[in-house]
Structures are given as structure tokens and as C-alpha cells.
Amino acid sequence: MSAEAPTPMPALPPPRARVVKSNRAQIIIFSILTLILSAATVWGGRVWLRNSETLVFAVGDANGPEARFAAKLKAVLKANSSRLRLKIVPNPDNAKALAQFDRRDAGLAILRTDAKVPPRARTIAILEHDVVLVLSPGGKKIKSLSDLKKKKIAVVGYSENSVNFVRSALEISDSPDAAQRVQQAPPNTPFDKLFASGFSAVVAIEHTSTIMKDKTYEQFAKHGGGFTLNAIDSAKALARKFPAISEETVSTGMLSSSPAIPDDDVDTIGLEWLLVAQSQVSTSTASELARVVYENKAELALDDGFASKIEPAATDKDAFIIAHPGAAQYINDDTKSFMDRYSDMMYLGAGALSVIGSIFAAIYTKITRVAPEKASELAIRILDVGERMEHAMCIDHLDELQDELETILRHAVIGLRDGTISSDGLDTFKLGYELVRDEIALRRDHLKRHPQQLEDNVVVVKAASG
Template identity: 65%
Template structure:
């Protein structure tokens, strides 16, 4: 009697499209999510930074030009929808405002170059020039400052410029010097000072923008001519007093008819600077400077202050060094794309690496469908081997042989496409060789058993 050993159904597990597609879809999905989240993170951070920066501006008394300029700057930034905002911190005077700036309690301040310059102050823009004008009556010219030592001088300016004039004239701060240098009322006319005060010279100090708008000089010149004298010692004075600068009085600055001065002449002056903390971010300082330079008209005060805003002096020898961000903006003529956006690119790479690492960890540890180990297929092979001993026909043995080859074929395909790992491959090979040899031995056994059966049948027939 021949026993038939049923063969198992074909193993559909070898075709693993679900397995492969699942992992491949996950890899593609995580790659796309990495790019999207990196882009969203960097862009969101950039937007957040662009909309969240407030600069504190320390100013002096509310009626001063510093406070008025700060208010104009705040209004202009708001009107232009800038990401920068100004918070004004008011003080009793500008000296206290500069002290506050010096203690890092404010980001911005306005100072004149004869003030004590905080060591961390960096120039953002030149707001105004104060010019010194040496005036003599009629056509009398003053050849040098030494000629003024024996003259009575009227000072046509406010008291804040007294120390500046003393430095120019090298007059010590003594009581006897006050008789020579007398502070005249602010609204005094030059011709009346010469006519009634017995002055040999008048020194006027004012903002350049105010001088252009002041019609009193032209009115005085029409009644009684006067001369504005060049200061030949301007270069020496600017070197002796670092905060002092060489300036030029342009032709016709004081009066167009008659023309005073009748030619460009040299003089000395002081500068009003908008300064920021050295620690202010370069892109912030550069953006603020750019916005100021592009919106000068909106920042000019009613009295003319800051009507001729100039870029900060980026020369290394400047009395107050320009902020790095401002210098980069002013000198920015050929920066490449990488130079402009290197910080953003570096940030993007860093964010991409972090998010990519997180998703890679999530995929490998949690969501990835792990491939079947080759060693686990040995159980299936041994199951085939256990059935070999019960096979009674060559046809059934051929079925087991085909089943064994099917397992081998599936293992090879799985190792190729990644659905089966090489873990336990030696065990699989050993099991395959053992069952293959067992099938071979069982086949030989069946052949010998079949031969004996034929002999018995022949002998029985002969006996009959």
C-alpha cells in the first residue's frame, strides 16, 4: 500500500509587495516630511525673528532734537511696516541717556562727537553737522585764530557750545577769559552786535540745516556787510581734538544776496551721530541703516535737524567706528548669494540634520517592518525534513523536493530585495543541505524497496 503525503499549499509569502511597499512608502514619506518640516521650521523662525525685534532708544529731554528724532524714527518704521520697532526711553537730559546707553540699558542713542563716547558705541548714521562760523565786521579778514586773543568776541549760540568754542580758541576756563568771550542772546543780529557791543568778532555755532534756513544773516548783510573767515588751523584742530571735524562752509550758505561766503571756506565743527550697541546684530544694524538712508525725508525735523542724513563713516580712522552691519551694507556691492544667505543655509542644514535624524530613528526603531531572518526559514525546512520519512512514493518525494527548492528560491529573492536578512544564514544553509541529503537518501531507499517488491512478485509467479 502506497501512502500519499499531502503537500502544503504554495507559499504566497515569497512575494512580499506589502512588506516592500510599506517600507518604501515610509522612507519616501519621512524624506518628504523632513524637507517640509525643515523648510517650515527655518521659514517660521525667520518670520518670527523678522516680526519680533524691538530696539530701545535712550533720549534726553522731550524738547530736544534727540527725542524728536527718536519719535520720527519710530513713526517711520511703523509706517513702512518694518520688522523693527522703537521703544523710547526718556531721561532728564542727553548725558543721562548716554549713561543709560553705556550701561547697556538701551540699544540706540544720539550723541554729539564732543560728548564722552561710550566704548561700545558704533555709528549707524550721521544725522547733523554743527558748524563754527568766524565772522568779522565789514571786509576785515581775520588771518588766524591768534588775532582773536586781543579781541572781544560775541558768542552767538547756546551755552552747550561754550566748551567747543573755548577749545577752538584755546581759551582756558578762567574768569578773566569770560570778559573776552560773551554769550549773546540767541536772536541777536550780527550787524547790531558789531554796532553796539564793540565786538571785534562774532562766533556763531549752529546746525548746518538751521544755518541754511536762518534769514537773519542775509538781513544783517544787507544792512551792514560782514565777512565769514576761513579757519586755516582746521586740520590741526581736528587732530588735536578727536571729536572735532574739518568742515566746509559752502558758497552762499549764509546769504545768497549778497553772497556770503563768496567761496567755499574751511572751518571746524562737530557731528551728531545715531549710534547703536556694538553687540547689535549685524543684520539688524544694516537693515536699520538701510531703512534710514532710504527714508531721509520722513526723518527730517521741522527745524531742519537731520534733513541731510549721511551714511556712517566706514573708514577705519573714523572717530566713532561704523557698526559692522552698517559697514557691510554700505560696502555691499558684489556679495554673492552664498555670502548673503550663508547663515540661513547653515541653519537649514542644521535643522535638516536634526529632523532627518529624528525621522531615521523613528523609522528604524518603531515604524519599519523588519525583514524576516534567514535563520527563521530553517524551521520551515526542518518541517519538510520531518515529512520526508513518511513519504512512500517518488511522486510525493518530488513534491517535497519542489517545496524545498521553493523555500530556497524565496530565500535568495528575499536576500536580494531586502525582505529577508542574512541573520542565521549559516543555519539556513545547514538545514537546507541536511534536508536535501535526506530527500536524496529517502529517494534511494524507495528505489531499493521498489526493487525488492519486484523480486517477490516474480518469485511468487514462478512458484505458481
């Protein structure tokens, strides 16, 4: 008879496949989407709130200081990403520019305080001071204002109004005789030629900042025969009488350092150059313009010195030209914090983050969220181990089932700690675990008490493998 080969012992059936579900990916995706959509909302709101506004800037001659300052301001606004834009409109002279401003065809202009001031002009900033210099040849000093009125005067100044200003300040009538005695000097005429042509005095109206860079006075003092700088003894009275006039001081050595001219501080009068806006320009627009002007003074200064010392507008109610409410608001609250400037965007961002986050949280909670696995569901896996134990025919099989049971227990402990497993059905899990653990122990004892059965199983396994 032929010997029959022993039947191989079947292997343990595999455990049921388990699909591991996690909320981590959804949480990360929803968090990223919340931040992206909130940022997009804030950006869109910023664009909507900061729609660009174009202001027409009326200036005089295209090569004059007003036009050059306007061009610099336009560039600075662009560089600072301001919502304000400038459209610069040149005119033949500054008087025409102010006429355009007066017709409300322009929102911005620059004027000197001796000009005809449009009634709706409001000051944004003081750009420059003009100082009145009363010069006489050599050591011929002019003793008083009344003494000056009697002399033939040459007027040197940037503005076409300079002659009229001098006549007004000296209270000289518009008679033909006065027209002969007070004349506009040809541009760039040396002082010595003016004195040689019969003028007893030269009244120069100069930008204060320009004088500091101009070497003309120092050169004339050294090589042109010299001159005397005369004080205006009634400067304070003139400033009170004419609101457009300001008291000024020519400090020691301001015109010439060697020789020092003047050798002591000299009182005189002056005028101011103002950046003005229409009164109907909104407060927010004027405040934004003032902020850009005051925070970018160095970038706005012209090469010749004009606007190199920009000053805040006078906010007093009795100022010659009152400050625009928007400029006054910025000047009086110059320490605006980050919260003040960007509070609107921060509130918009917080609101967008709250709303969008709530929407995604609702979607996550009600629709896409994977609920934590219940402990009772793990009990099913434990019972599956118990069902497969009836196929365990050797110690190795029992060890395999024991390892699987301990893995389930470890998974349950970790899941209860990190929240991926809920405590629902925990008693059932514990009961199932203890039941299967005891069954494995009983099965192990049974195989140990029946070693022959164990050896037969081993022989069967070896035969099957051979």
C-alpha cells in the same frame, strides 16, 4: 379560435454599470494643500526668525532735534515692517541722554563729536554736520586764530557744549578772564545787538543743512549793518590735533545769495552728529537699523533740515568713533541682492515645499491614488457585449452593440494616450475586441441570410409597440 398575439421581442439587457475613477481631483487638492502648508510654514518661520526687538533710544529735550529724529525713525521702522521697535526715553538734555547710554540703559543715542563719547558707542550713521562760522561786524576782518583769541566772543549754538568746544579749539584756559571773553549768547539774539553789546566776534555753530534754509544771515547782511565771515586759517591743523573736529568748507553764497556771502569758498572747522549704538547690539540688528536709515533718508529729514543729508558711518579703523560692525557690513555690501536678503526664507520655503510635497506624494501613491485601469479590465466589458449579442434579434440591436464596442475601443485608445489606462492585458483586450467584432459581423450575416426571421422579428416588434 382566437388569434394569439405574438410575443414581443425582449430588449437588449443594459451594459454593466461602470464606475469612472480619476486622480485629477486628488492631484489638484494635494497640490493646493502643499502650497498652502508651505506658505504657512514660511510665514511661521518668518515670524519666528523676525521676532521683534525693542531698542531704547535715549534723547535730550523732547522738543529737540534728537527726539524729533527718534520719533521719525520709530515711524519709519513701523512703516517698513521692520522687526525693530524703538522706545524713546527723553532726558533734560543731551548730556543726560549720553549718561543713560553710558550706563547701558539705552541701546541708541545721538551725539555731537565734541561731547564726552561713551567708550562702547559705535556709529550707525552720520546724521548732520555742524559748521563753525566766525563772524565780525562790518568790514572788520579777523586775520588769524591768534587774533580771534584776543577778542570778546559770543557763542551761538544748539549744544550746551558749544562754549566749551570754542574754548578748547582756541586753547583758551578756564581762567575767570577767559570766562568773560567767551560767553554763551542768549537764544535768538540778533547779531547786531551782540556786536553792539561789546562782542568783537560771534562764533556760530550751525547745522549745515539748516543754514541752507535759514534767511537770518541774508537779512542781517541787507538790513543789519552787514558782517564779515572769517576763515579759520589753521583748520587742517586743528582737525589733526582734535579728532572730534572735521575740516569743513563754507561754499560761495551759502549764507546769503544776495549779497553773496561768502563771495568765495571759506575754510573752517566743524563737528558731526552721529547716530550711535551700543557695541553689544547684535550685528544683524545694527545692519537692519542701518539699512532702514540709509534707504529712507528723505522720510527721516526734519522740517528744519536736520538729518536731510545722512551719510554712511566712517568704516576706517582710525575713525574718531568706529562704525558698528553691523553698519559696516551693510555699508561695505550696499548692493545686497534680493537673494541675500530673503535667502533664509527661500531656503525655508524650498525645504518646506520638499518635505510637505513628499508627504502628500507618499499618501497619494500608497493610499489614495486611483491606479490606472488595466486594458485587461476593458476586455471584460467587451466580453459583456459579446454575451448580450445572443439577445440581438434584429439589425438595430447589432448596430447598438457595434456602437458600444467602438466606444470601448475609443476609450481604450484615449486612456492609453493620457495614462488613465495601462497596457497590462492589452493583448487580451485586442483578442476580445476582434472576437466580439467578428461575432457581430457573423450575426449580421446570419440575419441577412434569413430575412424571414428578420421580418418576423420586425412584426413582433411592431405588434409589441402597438
